Amino acid sequence: MLKYKIIIAGAKNVGKSSLIARFCDNVFKEDMKATIGVDFKRKNITLKGAHNDISLELNIWDFAGEEKYRTLFPAYANGASAAFILFDTTRKETLKDIDNWVEIIDKNAVPNIVKQIIATKIDLKSEREVSKKEAEGYFKKYDWCTDITSTSSKTGENVEDAFILVVKKIIKNNLQTCKSCGEVFNKKLKNCQYCGEKVENEISPI
Ligand SMILES: Nc1nc2c(ncn2[C@@H]2O[C@H](COP(=O)(O)OP(=O)(O)OP(=O)(O)O)[C@@H](O)[C@H]2O)c(=O)[nH]1
Ligand SMILES: [Mg+2]
Numbered sequence: 001m002l003k004y005k006i007i008i009a010g011a012k013n014v015g016k017s018s019l020i021a022r023f024c025d026n027v028f029k030e031d032m033k034a035t036i037g038v039d040f041k042r043k044n045i046t047l048k049g050a051h052n053d054i055s056l057e058l059n060i061w062d063f064a065g066e067e068k069y070r071t072l073f074p075a076y077a078n079g080a081s082a083a084f085i086l087f088d089t090t091r092k093e094t095l096k097d098i099d100n101w102v103e104i105i106d107k108n109a110v111p112n113i114v115k116q117i118i119a120t121k122i123d124l125k126s127e128r129e130v131s132k133k134e135a136e137g138y139f140k141k142y143d144w145c146t147d148i149t150s151t152s153s154k155t156g157e158n159v160e161d162a163f164i165l166v167v168k169k170i171i172k173n174n175l176q177t178c179k180s181c182g183e184v185f186n187k188k189l190k191n192c193q194y195c196g197e198k199v200e201n202e203i204s205p206i
Pocket of ligand 1: 010011012013014015016017018019029030031032033034035036063064065066120121122123124151152153154155
């Protein structure tokens, strides 16, 4: 099974653990406890590829947003294939931290890490402080930020879609399909690891 590490970043209380709980276990807790240090969840996912189904194991690392734990983050960013970076649509000040998270990720992760901005708690319409338009304006400075996914872990809206979007980007960044045996394997290899066929033109699995 192909394994990929995903890290979840964002200020305290933005809803990181809730997003993971909705995606991994399809649950939501109003009284979710603050994360202490780092938590970890594993989830297997199968996507329909252009040729075959592609199964991956996602190792999802959930960081406490509280400032005092921030020193743990660089070590965990190492080896990650994707990072979710969250802000809370009901608290404008949660945008402030994002530059710092992005800087740490860029310094410590592989250059082609997939970064995805996630807006959280969109079910709380009357408490909203950051509109979609405002968020798009704010994140224009990042050339990699082509879309912001608006989610609610309470209703489940867009949560699975956010992970699928990111997993598809991970697959595009890291994998290729063998034209001979159809297996999916690492893009860095010049020969298929299953049948040995030489790679002439890279074929995307999705
Ligand atoms: N209404 C609503 N509440 C949410 C949503 N997501 C999270 N919450 C609530 O927001 C609070 C914080 O959620 P957590 O998931 O613990 O936030 P966190 O980012 O993991 O927080 P730390 O671990 O302290 O960094 C909890 O009371 C959740 O129930 C959402 O989509 N809608
Ligand atoms: Mg948490």
